[in-house]
Every structure is written in C-alpha cells, then in structure tokens.
Amino acid sequence: MEGRVAARATSGRSAGRQLKSLPRALKDHPEVDRLRRFAEWLDRHAAACVAQVDAWMVSSLPVPTGLLARVWPDEAWQSALRDLAVVGDDPDEVGFLRGATDSGELRIVNLDGETVRLSPRTVTLPHPVLLPDLDDLREFAAELGIVQRVEQIHRAIWRRPDDLAAKATQVREFTGGSFRSRFALAARASSLGYRVSGGYATARVRDGGHTVEASVWIGEPYWDGDVELGNLTWHDPDGRALPLREVGPVAWSEGMRMAAALYAGREIEGGKDA
Incomplete structure (x- = not known):
C-alpha cells in the first residue's frame, strides 16, 4: 500500500481498471487526503x-x-x-x-x-x-510452503563455541572491515534496525531472563575519514563486559548476526589479487 491512494475507471472500455494516476480533480480532495493518511497509518500499524x-x-x-x-x-x-x-x-x-x-x-x-x-x-x-x-x-x-513475515526459522544463527578462553571478552572475527566513512557505517547500522550510540552500534537482547547489550565499535561520531569495524562485546545492564563464556545462546547469536551484517557492507578491493 505504501500510503498511496489509487482510483479505478467507472465507465467506458477500461471500467474497473486501476488508473495510473489520480485525476487532477481528485488529487487535492479532502476525502482523498483522508484516505491517504489512513493508508499511511495502516502501513505504520x-x-x-x-x-x-x-x-x-x-x-x-x-x-x-x-x-x-x-x-x-x-x-x-x-x-x-x-x-x-x-x-x-x-x-x-x-x-x-x-x-x-x-x-x-x-x-x-x-x-x-x-x-x-x-x-x-x-x-x-x-x-x-x-x-x-x-x-x-x-x-x-x-x-x-511456509513463508514467515517475521524472520524466525530461516534467521541466520551462530552458536557459541565450547573452546573459548576463560577470560576472553571480545570477538575479533569481524574486526577490520573497512568503510569509506563513519557516516556510511552508522547509516548501515540504522538501516538494519540497530541503535547507534556514541561510537558503537548496539543490539539489546533479553536472554534467559536477563538483558544483555551487544556492541560493535564503528568509530568516533565526528570522524571524517575511513573507519574500520572494531571488536564485538557484550555487556550487562551495569555496563560490565561479559566474559564470552557467560553470554547466553540468544545474545551470542544476535550479537554475531549484527556484526556479520555490518561486516557484509565493507569495502572490498577490486582486482585479481583482492
């Protein structure tokens, strides 16, 4: 629907067909404006x-x-x-x-x-x-033939490895992905539904009754040059960095999903040796 109002012909050989555009006499009609606003509300709903x-x-x-x-x-x-x-x-x-x-x-x-x-x-x-x-x-x-509107069973998942170091608090798998500007990286994070706060893209997840925030460094807010993705970390509500072994399965998967999605938009060198 996308907030658009359409009209159909009521007579002639094209009766019943949707018109490519609204007749000029209808474009500014109060009822059309009400329908347009209602259509926009339906899309937001x-x-x-x-x-x-x-x-x-x-x-x-x-x-x-x-x-x-x-x-x-x-x-x-x-x-x-x-x-x-x-x-x-x-x-x-x-x-x-x-x-x-x-x-x-x-x-x-x-x-x-x-x-x-x-x-x-x-x-x-x-x-x-x-x-x-x-x-x-x-x-x-x-x-x-199931198609889900909300991505669930085909959602990309990551499972936490069993061999993590006891004191490790950072994942470096996606570190170093290069972007032409911090603005482009922040815009990508926002378009994917992630919150941008300070120098980080973040995802807040409720996992096993606890709220955990995954965060990836995306650069200083007003930096004007190239930037690289930083490490992925998880924090509890008090801001304490969680040892990776303490990160729950959902928080781990969603944090990795965020970092992977950001990394996928990195600049890739062209040429045979890239």
Missing part, C-alpha cells in the same frame, strides 16, 4: 505489528494465548503471526501457527502435518537458536 512480534521472538518471551486470539482478526497482526513456530506447555512440541479462535484456542500444524488445537495459558515464539532439530524444522517448512 503493519510495521509496528511486525516489530512487536519480532521482539517477542528474539526474546522468546511467553505471550498470553488470549492476547493472540484477540489480535488475530486484525489482518496486520495475523500477517505478522501466521506460520511462526510456537511452543506451548510441552517444550518439545513445536508447531506452526495457523489460526486462533475467539475462545482462545490456537490452531497449530504439528511436525506430523496434522492440525491440532492448543489452549495453553501462554506460548512462546522461540528464537531459532533455541529450537531443537532446526534443520528438520526448516525442511518441513519448505514442504509446507
């Missing part, structure tokens, strides 16, 4: 629904089943929620959300391909790094 569902999923927060049933009739909410993998009372039973009833029941397609009804008090929309047998789940979703 749809984006807000996706952002909220994404936040539930990244944090793996329990969501009241009654709340999902209440918002389901709204097409924007339904689009954001449909086909997400959900878990009810049994953490080993995963299914794809297909519907919700007024009575608070959820219709789920389980991994046997059967549609079942569940009515737990709450459900979670798990972060993919927490889903068991993720590869099998992805394969089954492909068989069903």
Whole structure:
C-alpha cells in the first residue's frame, strides 16, 4: 500500500481498471487526503505489528494465548503471526501457527502435518537458536510452503563455541572491515534496525531472563575519514563486559548476526589479487 491512494475507471472500455494516476480533480480532495493518511497509518500499524512480534521472538518471551486470539482478526497482526513456530506447555512440541479462535484456542500444524488445537495459558515464539532439530524444522517448512513475515526459522544463527578462553571478552572475527566513512557505517547500522550510540552500534537482547547489550565499535561520531569495524562485546545492564563464556545462546547469536551484517557492507578491493 505504501500510503498511496489509487482510483479505478467507472465507465467506458477500461471500467474497473486501476488508473495510473489520480485525476487532477481528485488529487487535492479532502476525502482523498483522508484516505491517504489512513493508508499511511495502516502501513505504520503493519510495521509496528511486525516489530512487536519480532521482539517477542528474539526474546522468546511467553505471550498470553488470549492476547493472540484477540489480535488475530486484525489482518496486520495475523500477517505478522501466521506460520511462526510456537511452543506451548510441552517444550518439545513445536508447531506452526495457523489460526486462533475467539475462545482462545490456537490452531497449530504439528511436525506430523496434522492440525491440532492448543489452549495453553501462554506460548512462546522461540528464537531459532533455541529450537531443537532446526534443520528438520526448516525442511518441513519448505514442504509446507511456509513463508514467515517475521524472520524466525530461516534467521541466520551462530552458536557459541565450547573452546573459548576463560577470560576472553571480545570477538575479533569481524574486526577490520573497512568503510569509506563513519557516516556510511552508522547509516548501515540504522538501516538494519540497530541503535547507534556514541561510537558503537548496539543490539539489546533479553536472554534467559536477563538483558544483555551487544556492541560493535564503528568509530568516533565526528570522524571524517575511513573507519574500520572494531571488536564485538557484550555487556550487562551495569555496563560490565561479559566474559564470552557467560553470554547466553540468544545474545551470542544476535550479537554475531549484527556484526556479520555490518561486516557484509565493507569495502572490498577490486582486482585479481583482492
């Protein structure tokens, strides 16, 4: 929709066809302006629904089943929620959300391909790094033709290695990615949905009941020359740098995802020897 208002012809051979542009007499009509503002609000509402569902999923927060049933009739909410993998009372039973009833029941397609009804008090929309047998789940979703509006099962994940040094607090895997300006790097971080604060791009994640902030150095705010990505670190709410061994699975995956996404936009030398 993108905030646009369209008109259709009502007579002649082109009756019913959408016009390429609004007739001049309608462009400044008060009703057209009201429709345009309403269309823009619908787009903002749809984006807000996706952002909220994404936040539930990244944090793996329990969501009241009654709340999902209440918002389901709204097409924007339904689009954001449909086909997400959900878990009810049994953490080993995963299914794809297909519907919700007024009575608070959820219709789920389980991994046997059967549609079942569940009515737990709450459900979670798990972060993919927490889903068991993720590869099998992805394969089954492909068989069903599932397309998720909120990136979940096909979200890129990173698992924390087991052989980390006891006192290590920094990941250097993406350090040194070069950008032509700090502004370009900050703009990339913002466009990907990350917060830019001081010299860092940050992602705040709720993991296992605790809030953790992942951060990557992107350069001094008013630096005018080339910049390079710095190290990736995680901090607790008090600002303490966390030893890598203490970083939870979701915070680790989301921090690495942020650093990888920033690194992917680096300047790459051309030529045979690049």
